[in-house]
Amino acid sequence: MAAAAASGDSGEQLLLHLKLAFLALEPPACVLTLARKAGGGSVTPHVQNFILENCVGTNVGGPDCTYVKTILKKVIAEAELSSDIVIDELYEEFGRCMSSRENNSELSLAKIYKEISFLSPAYDNVSSNPVSLVARLLCSTNMLEGDTGCCLWPSSLFLSEFILSFPELFAKKCCFELGSGVGLVGVCLNHVGASKVILTDGDASTLTNMKANMEMNNLYIEDSQLVKESKNKVECKYLSWEEACESDLRDYQRDILLGADIIYNPSCVPHLVRVLCMLLRGDDGRRESVNAATNGEIGDEVSGTTATGGPVAYIATVIRNADTFNCFAKAAADAKLSVVNITSSAATSSFLPYMISYDRSSVQLLKITLLS
Known part of the structure; x- marks a missing residue:
C-alpha cells in the first residue's frame, strides 16, 4: 500500500509539473516529455483528459491559440x-483551435502570456499547496528582432531562484535592478519583503x-491607478546607462543592486561599469544599517556585507562570449570593482523543476562590490 501511495503522489506531482509547464508556455517538446512521464511512458487517455481539463484554456489572459494548437497536434x-x-x-478541441480567428492573427504572435510558478523545494505532496509564488508576465516572441528586453532569460530565472533561496538577504532592503526586462525579479523581491524595489530599463x-506586468501582478507602481496605500513598493524607471550621471542616481536608495544577463555587448560594458561604480558608492550615512543587516546563516561570500559597508551587486549571467566577459572583468578591475563568482557557494535551490528548457548550469552568479 505504501508503494502504491508513493506512486500516486509521484503521478500527481508529474501532472502538476505538466500543468505548470503548459502555463509557463514551455517549448512543446518539453511539455510532451512531461506528458509522457506522467503517463508512464506514453500519453495515455488519462493524461489527455488532464491536458484538456487543467491546461487548455487556462492561460492568463486567455489561451494562446497557436501554442495550444501546437501542443494538441503533438499530443494527438x-x-x-x-x-x-x-x-x-482532443480532436474536437484541436478542430476549434484550427478554425479560430485568433489562429491567423499576427498580433497574437507578437506577445504571449506566461505564468511562472515557483514551487517550494521542500514540498513532498501536491495537497500541501506546493506553489509558493506565481508571476504572470507578458513576454515577447521576437527574440531576434530587437525585442529582447521583453523576453524571459535563464539568468532572470536563476536570479529569481537566488532571491527566493535567501529571502532574509533581501527582506527590508532597498533593491535596485538594472535591465529589468519583463520584471520577474521585481515580483520575487516584493514577495520576500524588500522595503523598496526599483526596476530600471x-x-x-x-x-x-x-x-503592465507589475500591474498584472497587483504590485504598486508609480502613477498607477492602484490603491496608493498599497504596501507593495515597486517603481519602474527609465535608465539609459550611456546617459546616466551621478545626479540622476543620487536620490535612489539602494542596499542591493541586481542584474540578469546585462553583460552582453562589449560596447555597453564601459557604460555598465560606470553605472555600477556610481551605484555601489552608496551613501555614507546609511552604511551602518546595511552592514548590520547580515544574517549569520549566510556565508560572508554570499551575504550583503561589504568591507566598506556600502551596497553590493548580484549579477546573474550566461557567458555566451568569453571575450565579452573578459572585457567586463578587465573594465571592472580597472574601476576597482571586486567581481567574485559565488555560483557554487550560494547553493541556490531549484524552484522550477518543471521547466525542462531552463538550463540552470549555464548561469553564473557574480557578487560585485567596490574595493575600499
Missing part, C-alpha cells in the same frame, strides 16, 4: 504513434511592458 500525433486511444474531445517599450 504521439498518442496515435504509440497506439494509445485518442479521446474524441533603457528601452521605452520594455519599460511600458514592465509596468
